[in-house]
Amino acid sequence: MESLSDERFTNKKKIGSGTYGVVYSAYDNVLEKEVAIKDIKLEGEEEGIPSTALRELSLLQDLDHKNIVKLEDIICEESKIHLVFELCKYDLKYLIYDYKKPIPPVKIKRFMKELLESIEYCHANGIFHRDLKPNNILIDHNDELKVADFGLARAFSLPMKDYTHEVVTLWYRAPEILLGDNNYSVPIDIWACGVIFYELAHEKPFFYEQSEIGVLFKIFQLHGTPTDETWEGVEKFRFYSKKFPKWKGKELSLESCRNFDEEALDLFSKMIALNPINRISATEALRHPYFTDV
Structure with a gap:
């Protein structure tokens, strides 16, 4: 069964990885533009969202500056969270x-x-x-x-x-x-x-x-x-x-x-x-x- 993110994003390509997630480029059919997606896997109900991911989420929602990457959207699913960012070259x-x-x-x-x-x-x-x-x-x-x-x-x-x-x-x-x-x-x-x-x-x-x-x-x-x-x-x-x-x-x-x-x-x-x-x-x-x- 396709998830909501699979329906929303097409032409998904891996472009990098970090300590707690993989980064993809994709076309966002909702925003109608190319975006970067950071997928954060949830390790289990007890551990929940990694603290680094929570920190990034809370800070980026408060930051609004032309020289700070823009967080476009947050998509929560059962096993992972998708952070949708503007795509850079x-x-x-x-x-x-x-x-x-x-x-x-x-x-x-x-x-x-x-x-x-x-x-x-x-x-x-x-x-x-x-x-x-x-x-x-x-x-x-x-x-x-x-x-x-x-x-x-x-x-x-x-x-x-x-x-x-x-x-x-x-x-x-x-x-x-x-x-x-x-x-x-x-x-x-x-x-x-x-x-x-x-x-x-x-x-x-x-x-x-x-x-x-x-x-x-x-x-x-x-x-x-x-x-x-x-x-x-x-x-x-x-x-x-x-x-x-x-x-x-x-x-x-x-x-x-x-x-x-x-x-x-x-x-x-x-x-x-x-x-x-x-x-x-x-x-x-x-x-x-x-x-x-x-």
């Missing part, structure tokens, strides 16, 4: 590594502006994404950027709560998370945006390592190994060790960031400041001279 990972052409600087600037505008909107509405990476940033048929996959996103309020450090894909993970700070906040999204900025321009990750300690040491080699003198309270973080190698750090340069001009380099350096207190906010980043001619 590809993600940033494809554009960086599979498109075979360098992304023009003017397009990188526009993509970064759209990314920061979406993150500014999220932060202003008490939400941080916690899993920003090229795979979760989509480009639609009008070449407009859309932030997607809010499965790890959280609403926040003051005072800040304790959060898990098992968030954000390794190369985009901020140092406070790697050091075990459970009271991290919105600067982790800015760090991830900064690393994505470098990757868009240079077609390679900035902190490319295979382990958490490898990424952490690469960060220390750039910024210097932190102490309580340079980052108040850092030595109390769970994974901090006084046995860490003592690096002095070095200045970012146009030589090491060859595809940046001086303004792009300055913005990048402010987005990946070691101490989250010193990291630029999304609002401040959008006022940076780098975006003057957008």
Whole structure:
């Protein structure tokens, strides 16, 4: 027997998969357009809907921004839930590594502006994404950027709560998370945006390592190994060790960031400041001279 979703959607093709669901493209006979469908299987009556799916549902219903992927509909069936999204052409990972052409600087600037505008909107509405990476940033048929996959996103309020450090894909993970700070906040999204900025321009990750300690040491080699003198309270973080190698750090340069001009380099350096207190906010980043001619 066909389900309601089988009747509604035709020409269904698998285009991806995640931690709790498979993503398809299909023609929606109700909305009369191509859509993306995320199918979430219900594991059983006792377990119910996965918490990541519930979180994504509740947050996306409250978010309305041109640079955040639009949730068009929710279809509930006995064994699964279908989330119906606007369909996008590809993600940033494809554009960086599979498109075979360098992304023009003017397009990188526009993509970064759209990314920061979406993150500014999220932060202003008490939400941080916690899993920003090229795979979760989509480009639609009008070449407009859309932030997607809010499965790890959280609403926040003051005072800040304790959060898990098992968030954000390794190369985009901020140092406070790697050091075990459970009271991290919105600067982790800015760090991830900064690393994505470098990757868009240079077609390679900035902190490319295979382990958490490898990424952490690469960060220390750039910024210097932190102490309580340079980052108040850092030595109390769970994974901090006084046995860490003592690096002095070095200045970012146009030589090491060859595809940046001086303004792009300055913005990048402010987005990946070691101490989250010193990291630029999304609002401040959008006022940076780098975006003057957008």
